[in-house]
Amino acid sequence: MIYSKWTLSRSLDRTRATYILSGFGIFIISAILLGAVLPGITERDVTSDYAFFLAIVPVATTSYAMLRHRLLDVRVAMRKGLAYIVTLIFFGLPIAMLQLLSWDHFSGNPSAQKALSLGITVGAVFVSPLVLRTASKLANRIFMAGLYDDVSLLHHVSSIFSHTSNLREGIAEAAIRVCKTLNLSSLLVILPDRVTLGRGNWIMGAVWRDGELREVQSTSTESSPLYEPLDKPMILEDRPWPEEENISRVRELHELGLTALFPLAGPSGAQGLLAVGNKLSGGALDPLDLEFLRGFAERAGMYVENYILSARLLAQFEELMKVKEELEQSHRFKSDIIAVTSHELRTPLTILAGFAYMLRDHYHRFTDIERKQYLEYIISACERLKSILDQFLTVSFFQEGRSKVRIEDVSVSEVIDEVFACFAPEQRERLSKKMPHPVPMVRADRSYLVLMMRNLVENALRFSPADSPVLVDVERRDQDVFISVKDFGVGIEPSDAQVIFQPFTRLEETDKHHQGMGLGLYIVRLIAELLGTEVNLESSPGRGTTFFFALPVSEGK
16 A cells, blocks of 8 residues: 555655655564574574564554654654664663662662662763763764754754844844755745734745855735735645645745745744745655754744734834823923013013003103104014914924925025015115026925025024125026025034024024024924925034025926
8 A cells, every 4th residue: 555655646745655665664674584584593583572562563653653644754763763772872781780780789788779779860860861962963973964953953943043133134044054954945934014014025034046045035015825824834745735725825836936835823823934945856845854844934933923022012112202202392392482482572572561651651742753663663573473473383383294285386586586575675685696597497385485485584684794695596406406595694603503403492692683482494494394305504603604405496497
């Protein structure tokens, strides 16, 4: 029956049948030698009583493995047997000899015999595991040295996992070691998108390409049957699974040169798949390979799950830290608002109250010219209050995420003219512009661009002498338009340039007006982020300051 299965089978099934037949052949030959040949030579039937046990036990074990597990690697069994024999010869026999000698030497002292026997037994219990491991290593080198030690290899793989914090690097390093040992064309760990927390399907491992074993670390967003969960191993040469339900997966395996899939199961369930390539020698995966790959999939599953759990905890921790930082920033912002507004609102309110009381109590004492001047002071204070409120509303509008950007073709020339018109006549006299001809159109939101330019120009007017000019320069460079606002004031220290775009930042020593909320450049930064650009500055003490940014040129312009 086994021979028929061997002749009709191929690849993996044929390999299994070969091992079982080899086992039967070895045990039958041993039984013949012990039961017939050796008694005939010695003319003494001293082994026939034991031949039955020597033959029937391995035969029964092989039969059980064939029916229950469908495999038994005789090579492993013989090598393990040799390891036990070596252990018995070099460890068991000396212990037995030591025991006999001690009993003979202390024959008249039963207590000493018992104490010595107990000591030998305890010593043997502690030393025997080390001796057995040493004997196994020796047997691995002497007997069938080409057969790898699956336990040692699995231990080495586990060591790689435990000492590598980067998941992809750990999987790739372990896969390279396994491919070399098992002579595999490829070994890949596949994690679907649901496991990687929405970061795509991860493919990690090793593959032979152009005669070289290379690492694989890639991400895919495409759908594939290989990313679907699997409950039990799928081996192409073994057909315990319904092929009709796995046609697409089998086709994918053939196309990619894979021969088996193992579920990557962690403590909480399936994490992904272990995809195994063909043997480079053209043979099939033998039982030892399958047993090792099952163990490898289990260790990799635990490694992946630990990594994913750590990544989730880290992401939650970072999210909590971000919320904490936002709360602290909000608290600081409120504190700054209270501090700045209490200072900035006091001046215009004092002006309003003072001149209002004067006009109420002493209206008839003042001339028409004085009354008009006092009313101008009141109007200026009201405008100052309105400006403060406008800045607060603008910042609140941006911070709450209510700003919607409408990108369109915008004329830079019209924007600059509109900005210049916002200032008083005496301020406009200080403003000048330099633009190419023709002036290019840019892609931006017109209203936000006007607000950003107005704040930049107002900042330049504030931090430069009353008689010095402010220049707005427009220059086209390839597909971008660079816009700069330059003043000729005292400049900005390098240390101040790092914080000048933060809210409520004021350079008191250079602000000759001694007023302002310190929100102008902060608003500029918020608008720049909405427009997809960045405002930079060039400055040195005593030589003025230049703020500049770039916007893309409109298509066809």
